[in-house]
Amino acid sequence: MTEMRIDGIYDLSTIWKFAEEVFPYFKERMLDWDATYKEYLSRIFRVDSEKELHLLLSEFVNLLGDGHTDYHFPEKLITENGFLPFHLVFREGRWFIGETVEELKEFLGTEILEINETRIQDMIKECFPYIYHVEDYASPETVERILPFFLKKSENRILTLQGTLSFDLRTGIPSMISIQRDKKEEAKEESDNFHRFYGTKLEMRTYNKILYERIDNFLNSDAAREILAALSPSTGDADKFAGVILDLRNNIGGMTAYAEKVAELFIPGEFHAYQKKTRQIKGVDLASASQYIRMSEKKIEELIRDGLCDSEEVKRCLEMAKNQHYFTYVDSFGAPEQKAFYNGPMIILISRGTISAAEDFTAMFRSTKRAVLMGMPTLGTTGTPLVKRLRLGGFLRICSVGHQLLDGTEFIGKGILPDLLVEETWEDYVCGKDTVLEKALEYLSAD
Secondary structure (H helix, E strand, O other): HHHHHHHHHHHHHHHHEEEEEHOOHHHHHOOOHHHHHHHHEEEEEEEOOOOHHHHHHHHHOOOOOOOOOEOOOOOOHHHHHEEOOOOEEEEEEEEEEEEEEEHHHHHHOOEEEEOOOOOHHHHHHHHHHHHHOOOOEOOOHHHHHHHHHHHHOEEEEEEEEOOEEOOEOOOOOOEEOOOOOOOHHHHHHOOOEEEEEOOOOOEEEOOOOOOEEEEOOEEEOOOOHHHHHHHOOOOOOOOHOOEEEEEEOOOEEEEEEEEEEEEEOOOOOOEEEEEEEOOOOOHHHHHHHHHHHHHOHHHHHHHHHOOOOHHHHHHHHHHHHHHOOOOEEEEEEEOOOOOOOOOOOEEEEEEEOOOOOOHHHHHHHHHHOOOEEEEOOOOOOOOOOEEEOOOOOEEEEEEOOEEEEEEOOOOOOOOOOOOOOOOOOOHHHOOOOOHHOOOOOOHHOOO
């Protein structure tokens, strides 16, 4: 344990150091990072196990409250700890079993009330110090990764509306079965001027003259090409569509450059998404700051009066000492005079599952007012993370770029708000009814 604790001290120090250098939100967090580091350094000497040590590092990182700033546990520790035999779904403030292993299939779709005699909401809150969350929400995938650390290896008990079930954590990722959706909706789609595109990576279909495209990530360099082909498969006349719906409700992000290529199909000219800031540090200014900090305000005023420094220099140096001096800029996409391929009505569907590069994409359309945003708020996390492998086997991500919407609206930790708020219910999920998409189709058909 001694050697492991030494490596833990090294990793904690590495986290503190890199956040000190690049994290862009210290001013917003109002966090004394040095004092916090000292507190957690002392706590390392009180941990009794490897698991506790990793949880401590995760908690330390998560104090920064950013979705692109996190601690990833070593795969070996995750495997040893075990996996849940079910997947979680969050709807209307409640948690449900969306998929599970064969032997627990009778509990598919049921609401979880308690785990090991603890209310599910309280159990989830126990996870919050270690994972990014927005109010009472954390992504189900993130909860599933951390929740096993707070459970027993075997004989865990879940209270549901259908009774109580007992489960053990699994040694590997188990195969699961899903809820059988109501096939009537699918049959109705096929008979109602519905056409599905095949041979594409994206899920694409048309409803009458409305093109629907589901984009679950921006890791596909062919996405823009596939959408372009769907817009104009033969005639070259993209305006034959009465509307386009881009579904980003489960988009985990990826490459903003790929997202930009899709956006250029719909947004003409040069366009923007965010105001950005990144830390700016000069060694000589830090050295000057160390001198100014020792001086009284009266002494600094005398230096300024005598022309030995100026007020802007003092301000810049002291901001650097407080980790609050930034280079600010506006991002840029497209090109002047560049034409969009499609100019008709558009809706972008968003949710808490819209993350990172998908939020960058959403912001492009918000800033240009090119599309109506419909659904629920996004997750509120984007940025270019610095990635660092640590000695104990985990790895660290630290956000290096701060973001605001183009109009100055803060959305990190809050999400980008839709223009039209539409929430999917649990009943919709179970029967396969897509209320949000239905509202989008109605909206475009009305136009």
